[in-house]
Amino acid sequence: PAQVAGVQEIIMVVPTPDGLRNPLVLAAAAVAGVHRVFTVGGAQAVAALAYGTATIPRVDKITGPGNAYVASAKKRVFGQVGIDMIAGPSEILVIADGTTPPDWVAMDLFSQAEHDELAQSILLSPDAAYLDAVRASMERLLPEMPRAAVIRASLQGRGALIHTRSMEEACEISNRIAPEHLEISATEPQRWEPLLRHAGAIFMGAYTSESLGDYCAGPNHVLPTSGTARFSSPLGVYDFQKRSSLIEVSAEGAQGLGRIAAELAYGEGLQAHARAAEMRLKA
Structure with missing residues (x-):
């Protein structure tokens, strides 16, 4: 979006665990048209961008997600610089009619839970037997996950499988939660999409896993979290434009x-x- 908007200089900061530069990240930066990359991450990177250092220039706007420390830092520097949003821990909400293989939905829930112990993973379905099947899949698949400890802590703290009276009620509950990622895992997702008012990104149908949106499905994947989809939109071209x-x-x-x-x-x-x-x- 920054390139499309005509931003003259795009600066990226990226952490380098163990001092290793990820060639995939640098390649993505090159494709996206980033002009300069600095190997620093976390709240300290936000501070460097907001105020400038001897090596990192001060910027006008900071965008992008991060952990709780990054979100807090962005909130603190707002006013000194512009920000896109206060993006909190990752979230997924799945509305399922019971037709998607339970293993698929279980792994979709894992895909957000593995981000962070504070991540939120919720499944809504009017099919009680299907909820039981997904739970069984989760219990079977979890031990083989490399980040099993993080996933388990996330699901225990902020995970839920909720039996609803109907798909309509599931949509009502979803609107109250206003999730970052919303999957409609149903045979007729177009039937339910008009009932959904608040979500950062909506993934239509069983084959549209949230992980595709993370990496290659197209729309920008910096999304509103913590219920802010009620009044916020995904990062886009307009975030890099201003009007007089x-x-x-x-x-x-x-x-x-x-x-x-x-x-x-x-x-x-x-x-x-x-x-x-x-x-x-x-x-």
């Missing part, structure tokens, strides 16, 4: 607008405002 208001009033136009402005200004007790408008009135 242009006002030009003719001598004739100033006669009508000046009287209105003066009357309102006197009502507010702002005499200089009123007189500035009145000076342009013709006698």
Whole structure:
């Protein structure tokens, strides 16, 4: 989006665990048109971008997700720089009609739980037997996951399998949660999509796994979290654009607008405002 918007210089910061630079990340940066990359991450990277250092330039806007420390840092520097959103721990909500293989849905829930112990993974379905099948799949598949400890802690703390009265009720609950990632794992996802008002990204159908959106499905994947999808949108071109208001009033136009402005200004007790408008009135 920054390239499309015409941003003149795009700077990326990226952590390097164990001092190793990930060639895939650098390749992606090159494809995306990043101009400069700095190997620093976390809250300290946010501070460096906001205030500048001897080696890292100060920027105008900071975008992108991160852990709780990054989110807190972005909140603190807002005003010094612009930010896109306060992106919290990752979330997934799956609405399932019971037709998708349980292993698929179990792994979709794992895909967010493995991010962070604070990640949220929720399944809503009107099919109680299907919920039991997904739970059984989770119990069977979890031991083989490399990040099993993180997944288990996340699911125990912020995971839920919820039996709803109907698919309609599942959509109502989803709107209240306003999840970052919302999968409609159903044979007719187009039937339910019109009922869904709040979500960062909506994945339609059993074959549209959230992980595809993470890496290659197309739309930007910096998404609102923690219920902010009620009033926020995914990162896009508009986040890298700004607008200025242009006002030009003719001598004739100033006669009508000046009287209105003066009357309102006197009502507010702002005499200089009123007189500035009145000076342009013709006698």
